[in-house]
Amino acid sequence: MDLRYPNGKQYTMNKTGINKSIASKSISYSNRGMTLEDDLNVTNQYYLLNEIAVIHKKPTPVQIVHVDYKSRSTAVIKEAYFKQPSTTDYNGVYQGRYIDFEAKETNNTTSFPLQNFHEHQIEHMKKVVAHNGISFVILRFAKTEEVFLLPSSDLFIFWDRMLNGGRKSIKKEEIEEVGHPISLGLHPRIDYIQTVKKIFTI
């Protein structure tokens, strides 16, 4: 079941709730039908169990309008709406430092559309950078299963280019040039902390 809610995001229902949908995804060893979100959840679980970092995905923000409670123990939300997130999806702590990131994927093969991000998320990232937090995005090209870590400071350059009338996406060559490829593994699946250690001052 697919749905699109006001901020333009697409969701598909699965057993755990909702996940970003991916059309016609290829199934391979490294990614057996899992979304980027699934992969990151498994990775964060690995970091937690192995005492590497404490990173969680924030819950989907929902505006609750009506709750039905037949008994004290069962409250059913009967009417609610998706709210625009005011921050990024993932944050937590690594060696005392604040880590904050957003993860997005595209079915495009030659560029990454900037419409995947919202103005207020960019504003949030700028605040995190200003407060000396570690801020980045994880970008995935779904067709080729390539994953890149792009520091927010680099994302801002492409964002500002768009605001100044430039292209509405980041060329893949640009991501390859300024971003950092993350090779996929099994444990953990997307070892972004290794990349964080290399490129940020901890």
Added chain:
Amino acid sequence: MDLRYPNGKQYTMNKTGINKSIASKSISYSNRGMTLEDDLNVTNQYYLLNEIAVIHKKPTPVQIVHVDYKSRSTAVIKEAYFKQPSTTDYNGVYQGRYIDFEAKETNNTTSFPLQNFHEHQIEHMKKVVAHNGISFVILRFAKTEEVFLLPSSDLFIFWDRMLNGGRKSIKKEEIEEVGHPISLGLHPRIDYIQTVKKIFTI
């Protein structure tokens, strides 16, 4: 409208969604009918605007079961359930450091019941401390409007005492002894960052 959901929390509906309910709260200058959550949201907004820190409350975790979407622009959640939060409610960054806390209030006047916290929240706090994050709880005695910051490391001592068969609450004298009072103001309302600066190594 009050409801109690499986984890025992009580909620009352208001215009912005749901908030923890407070029975028979006194109205005063410092707190005109606002909950601790409202006060902290206003405080965090102040920190954000004045570039002091970037701290947000996490959305209430909800398990979405059924979504109705009549048109592309309106998705209505028709069935959802409250989920037990797996972390604390507030986190963010202050001078590069990770800050993480939970805020609770009681109508008791002589002690603070430990049932306000859940086992997995304590586990989360222990992980944050292990990873050198700044972890604490903000405790409010609603009747007297006294607010204290208690470092998690101190909370663990009272929690372990309970697990070892001791009392299920923290005596108010104990909180006065090891906690740090936060005086209430207008801008910001609950200036917990001042206390954080004093008692944690940034």
